[in-house]
Amino acid sequence: MRRVAYYKGCLAGLSARELDSSTRALAPKLGLELVELENVTCCGAGDIQTADPDYALHLNARILSEAEQAGLDTILTICNVCTLNLRQAALQLGDAELRARVNENLSRAGARTYSGGVEVTHLLWLIARGEGLSRLKEIAVKKLDGLRVAPFYGCQLLRPSKLMGFEDPDRPTSLETVIEACGGEPVDYPAKTLCCGFPILLAREKTSLAELARPLEQALAAGAEAMVTSCPLCHLSLDAWQRNAERALGRKLGLPVFHLSQLIALAAGVEPAQLQLSRHVVPLGSVLAKLSSPLVEE
Amino acid sequence: MQVRLQIRRSDPATGETRLQLYQLDHVRPAATLLDCLEEIKEEQDGTLAFRRSCREGICGSCAVRIDGRTALACRTSVAELLAGGRIPLITPIGNLPLIRDLVVEMEPMWQKMRSVQPFLSPTSDSPGEGRETVVSPALLEAVHKEALCINCGACISECDALTVSPEFLGPHALSKAWRLVGDPREPATGRRLQELSREHGIWECTRCYLCNERCPKGVDPRDAIAKLGAEAFAAGVTRDRGARHARWFVTSARTTGWLRESELVVKTLGVAVSVTKIPLALRLFRRGKAPLPLPRHKAKGLEPARALQRIVAGQDRRGARGIVQGERVLARIELVRVPEPPEPEAEDF
Ligand code: SF4
Numbered sequence: 250m251r252r253v254a255y256y257k258g259c260l261a262g263l264s265a266r267e268l269d270s271s272t273r274a275l276a277p278k279l280g281l282e283l284v285e286l287e288n289v290t291c292c293g294a295g296d297i298q299t300a301d302p303d304y305a306l307h308l309n310a311r312i313l314s315e316a317e318q319a320g321l322d323t324i325l326t327i328c329n330v331c332t333l334n335l336r337q338a339a340l341q342l343g344d345a346e347l348r349a350r351v352n353e354n355l356s357r358a359g360a361r362t363y364s365g366g367v368e369v370t371h372l373l374w375l376i377a378r379g380e381g382l383s384r385l386k387e388i389a390v391k392k393l394d395g396l397r398v399a400p401f402y403g404c405q406l407l408r409p410s411k412l413m414g415f416e417d418p419d420r421p422t423s424l425e426t427v428i429e430a431c432g433g434e435p436v437d438y439p440a441k442t443l444c445c446g447f448p449i450l451l452a453r454e455k456t457s458l459a460e461l462a463r464p465l466e467q468a469l470a471a472g473a474e475a476m477v478t479s480c481p482l483c484h485l486s487l488d489a490w491q492r493n494a495e496r497a498l499g500r501k502l503g504l505p506v507f508h509l510s511q512l513i514a515l516a517a518g519v520e521p522a523q524l525q526l527s528r529h530v531v532p533l534g535s536v537l538a539k540l541s542s543p544l545v546e547e
Numbered sequence: 548m549q550v551r552l553q554i555r556r557s558d559p560a561t562g563e564t565r566l567q568l569y570q571l572d573h574v575r576p577a578a579t580l581l582d583c584l585e586e587i588k589e590e591q592d593g594t595l596a597f598r599r600s601c602r603e604g605i606c607g608s609c610a611v612r613i614d615g616r617t618a619l620a621c622r623t624s625v626a627e628l629l630a631g632g633r634i635p636l637i638t639p640i641g642n643l644p645l646i647r648d649l650v651v652e653m654e655p656m657w658q659k660m661r662s663v664q665p666f667l668s669p670t671s672d673s674p675g676e677g678r679e680t681v682v683s684p685a686l687l688e689a690v691h692k693e694a695l696c697i698n699c700g701a702c703i704s705e706c707d708a709l710t711v712s713p714e715f716l717g718p719h720a721l722s723k724a725w726r727l728v729g730d731p732r733e734p735a736t737g738r739r740l741q742e743l744s745r746e747h748g749i750w751e752c753t754r755c756y757l758c759n760e761r762c763p764k765g766v767d768p769r770d771a772i773a774k775l776g777a778e779a780f781a782a783g784v785t786r787d788r789g790a791r792h793a794r795w796f797v798t799s800a801r802t803t804g805w806l807r808e809s810e811l812v813v814k815t816l817g818v819a820v821s822v823t824k825i826p827l828a829l830r831l832f833r834r835g836k837a838p839l840p841l842p843r844h845k846a847k848g849l850e851p852a853r854a855l856q857r858i859v860a861g862q863d864r865r866g867a868r869g870i871v872q873g874e875r876v877l878a879r880i881e882l883v884r885v886p887e888p889p890e891p892e893a894e895d896f
């Protein structure tokens with residue numbers, strides 16, 4: 250078992266609790282022991298980074314310090330946005346002078362300090378290559394029967410690539426690799442690396458929904474039966490706001506969207522009840538029926 | 548070295564667009580894409596239209612899309628493009644009207660740039676005749692990256708918000724705007740921040756980071772936009788929905804550690820507009836996806852998160868300085884203007 254610090258972020262504890270429960274159910278199969286970080290907060294989501302960037306840096310420093318104090322060298326995230334914010338802070342805190350200043354503030358506030366060196370990674374990165382991929386192939390026993398799945402990367406796991414750097418930000422392959430390992434068939438479409446519109450969904454709804462509609466429409470046109478995303482924020486747009494995108498487009502879409510952990514867990518034969526698929530707004534009935542196994546909940 | 552390129556040709560007179568394949572048989576291994584375009588034009592096809600001038604990444608004329616990604620032709624090694632035996636596809640940059648072949652109309656970009664008044668505002672305390680305002684290099688650190696812009700348009704070519712909302716000011720004009728707002732000589736920052744907070748300004752950026760990814764000069768326009776947002780907060784210009792959205796994350800972190808998601812809609816849109824979101828809320832509620840505001844989902848060890856906000860608020864890294872310190876990865880930069888904290892516009896909770 251590899252022990253990693255598990256930072257689940259805000260949404261997996263709130264509207265996307267199904268992501269948390271499916272990740273927990275999946276982890277042991279992947280050989281991961283998740284040590285959930287306590288005494289941590291929101292990563293700032295890009296919002297605190299804009300409203301009060303210095304505060305955002307300190308919040309992230311605290312998350313990094315909690316992992317360090319727990320004796321863990323890797324933070325595992327399940328969200329694109331958390332990954333970017335934590336990696337950005339970790340990089341900046343590589344500077345001794347900046348770190349000294351932040352640590353002084355952390356001490357004054359009664360938090361622990363950070364001495365550097367914690368690696369921040371996303372679940373997708375752990376399983377799309379090397380050992381993680383071999384392990385994934387071993388556990389994906391309940392193949393997805395050639396289910397045509399559209400990968401949706403969104404933005405912040407790919408860009409800015411100088412902070413992320415896992416793969417070519419314009420021609421990523423990690424989600425496709427995972428879909429294939431699970432026995433699904435990846436569906437290609439241009440908008441898979443574009444924005445879901447989430448950050449401005451409330452502030453600029455029209456612009457946001459126009460962005461959201463593109464991956465959904467294109468994936469359907471390319472023959473997708475479902476979509477999978479590595480980010481709970483993208484998921485909230487793609488699933489919960491899909492109806493609003495439909496209204497803006499004036500046509501029905503109805504594309505079910507999986508969280509990454511759910512898709513893998515399904516292929517790994519995790520008890521469907523643990524995946525809480527009934528919490529999705531766009532029903533997954535059609536997909537589950539196709540998978541010809543008694544997976545349907547309730 | 549043999550080079551084959553597919554170039555999208557378009558003729559405005561007929562409206563016809565087609566792909567044309569060109570082949571060059573004796574190209575130097577160190578050649579750039581621009582070298583190849585010039586050779587095609589000189590030796591094979593004088594009708595091919597593209598822009599270029601300096602050939603060394605300074606004039607900003609030769610941005611094109613290469614297999615979809617925008618880059619300067621003069622800074623792109625053609626040998627690298629051919630890796631794996633591919634035939635690169637060269638098309639004009641996006642989000643601007645096409646004139647011909649690889650040439651686009653830049654006027655919409657200039658218009659937006661003019662609209663942010665890309666020059667210092669006149670001020671009554673200008674130095675007198677024959678004197679000058681001395682600005683130390685340290686004071687210009689905050690706008691150093693933005694000053695590197697060569698107006699090539701690579702950032703707007705793929706800007707995701709601009710693609711769906713053509714009136715969005717976009718990364719080029721907004722990073723210019725920060726170049727001025729962040730300049731220690733600029734007196735009218737408050738007025739500028741108000742104007743930049745309008746419908747198609749700072750808060751329409753969707754944080755796709757395509758601008759940072761494409762900019763050949765390391766301007767990182769998204770970061771410039773974040774600096775504008777941060778400075779708007781420092782100046783108390785926070786009425787826009789985008790700013791209210793961002794502020795709610797700060798309030799949440801301070802009061803419960805995690806986002807207070809169920810209240811985000813009301814805090815961003817206000818009560819009246821939020822009523823229109825009731826069908827959505829019900830949809831989420833039925834699925835157990837609408838977390839109730841009470842009992843609050845609270846993080847453990849909350850006191851330090853609260854204390855940290857108080858502590859940093861009293862230090863000299865407020866506003867954009869909080870970004871500049873990280874981006875230079877240098878805590879010692881001497882930063883510009885330390886404004887007084889504004890009166891809060893509304894009670895947070
Ligand atoms: S980050 Fe903002 S400004 Fe930059 S390309 Fe994306 S939407 Fe446009």
Ligand code: SF4
Pocket residue numbers: 607695696697698699700701702703718719722761762763764765766767768
């Ligand atoms: S910000 Fe960068 S990409 Fe945009 S116009 Fe300036 S130099 Fe070009």
